[in-house]
Amino acid sequence: MSRYWSKIVSDLEPYVPGEQPKDRRYIKLNTNENPYPPSPRVIEAIKHAANDLLKLYPDPNCEDLRDAIAKYHGVDSGNVFVGNGSDEILALAFFTFFKQDLPLLFPDVTYSFYDAYCNLFNIEAKRIPIRPDFTIDLKDYIRPNGGIIFANPNALTANCISPEEIERLLEANTGSAVVVDEAYIDFGGETAIPLIKKYPNLLIIQTLSKSRSLAGLRVGFAVGEQELIEGLDRTKNSFNSYTLDRLALAGALESIKDEEYFQETCRKVIETREWTTKELGGLGFSVVPSKANFILIQHERLPAKVLFQKLRDEGILVRYFDKPRVRNHLRVTIGTEAEMKTFVQKVRELVKS
Template sequence: MSRFWSPIVHSLTPYVAGEQPVISGLVKLNTNESPYGPSPLALEAISQATADTLRLYPDPTARDLRAAIAESFGLDANEVFVGNGSDEVLAHTFQGLLNHDGPLLFPDITYSFYPTYCRLYGIAFQQIPVDGEMRVRLDDYRRPCGAIILPNPNAPTGIGLPLAEVESLLRDRPDQVVVIDEAYVDFGGESAVPLVRHYPNLLVIQTLSKSRGLAGLRVGFAVGQRPLIEALERVKDSFNSYPLDRLALAGALAAWKDREWFERHRELIVASRQRLAAALRELGFEVLPSSANFLFARHPGKVGAVLAGELRSRKILVRRFSAARIEDFLRISIGTDEECDRLLAALGEILQ
């Protein structure tokens, strides 16, 4: 603490990101990164963009990237917003669209950045409990509020919501912004993007970090009708007109266009997820149904912190949260089959 801090700094509880240690031989299953490198076309585009043009500012509108994303969804480029990772897109969304007289609603077990943003921007919020099976019940969101944000699939549970239920909520709440955070949708969720043209209160946020293997490049985007996108642009241009550099724009555009790479590696991750879930259940784990690139699991005979520590001692990292109701769960990112086998072998030793 310092006497030079602004008052708000004293009240903040910053988000704690997953570890990024540099340890030889580490099996890193703690931050939901892709176990595969990005598209070779993306790497080539980044290489070509590493040129004398780096002395020039990048396109502040990310015109080509927005156009490519819009075309794939059958939208107009003016209905797409891009930012420095979906976290920045979320930050602008919280500030520009979710701060109203009523409270913002989101699940009590969800992405832990949501309450951090609320405290940063002075947004009143209510955390709605998930049910005993860790599922979001949309009927609980039919109450007075200022706005709603829902991750679909949810994190850290991995459980997805049917699109029909999302649309029902949108119909019931026409006067509130509803944000659907789809960071993990490509691994089995139902995207709400097709609903954008029908609901002016809907904003959908996605990322290239997971299914495109570009976590290190930091590119995220939002789609919505023009008034919502304009709000994000106004916030962005009051903060940083150049959120994506030339390398990020080039790599993201190439990765987005490489549909073959995307589909092939998504299928590999989904297959590994199913295989790992079955093996964990054979070891006695309770494994929640996942539509994401991770599993959320606990063992009735092991304390979560102890189990995570035992794995760490074997150079295997998983993510554990200390929040009530989930402190014994481990969030396990889907790695390669070899990495998953190392995890299973270690768990077999520990559980013996």
């Protein structure tokens, strides 16, 4: 606390990212990164862009990247916004759409950054409990609101809602913006992007951090009706004209173009997830059905916190959340096949000891 801070600053509850320890080499299954490297074409594109033109500002409108994403998803460039990771876009979206008289609705168990944004922008939120089986029932969101946001697949739980269910919500909720955070959609879920043509209040946010193995590059995008995109542009251009540097723009553009590598990577992660889920089932774990690159698991006997610490001692990092409802679960990122074999083997030993 400092006397020079704005009053609101001491009330903020900043997001705490998963740890990135440097004390030893870990099998890192704690921050939902992709275990496979980015496409070699992306690496080459970045090296190519590492040149004298770095002295010049990047394109503030990121037109080439917007065009490529628009083409990929079958929409117009004016339907696409890009930003410094989906986190930045989420922040801008909270400001642009959710500062309303009625409360914002989101699930009680989800990406904890949503709470941080509400504190930052003084947005009143109503947290809707997920069901006992950890699913989101969108019927619970049909009530007066100043906006709706949910992650699909849901952060933390990994389960997924169909576009049909989302469309039923959109039919009922026409007065406020509905934001679907699809950070993990490429691992088996079905995107709701086609619905933007029918519903002018729907915004979809995706990221290149997970399915395109580019967490270190900081690129995300949003797709929605042109007026929603214009709102995001207004806010962004009142904050920072150039949020993506020339290297991120070049790498992201190439990533969108390399469809084959992208599909292959996602396929491998999905296969490994299904294998891991099956193995853990045989060791006394319940696993929430996942369409993401992580699984939420609970053992019938071993407390999550104990297992978390034992795995850490063995050089395997997973994520433990000391929060209501998930306190006895662990979130495990899907690593490579080899990493998950090691993980399952260690878990087997710990469960049996």
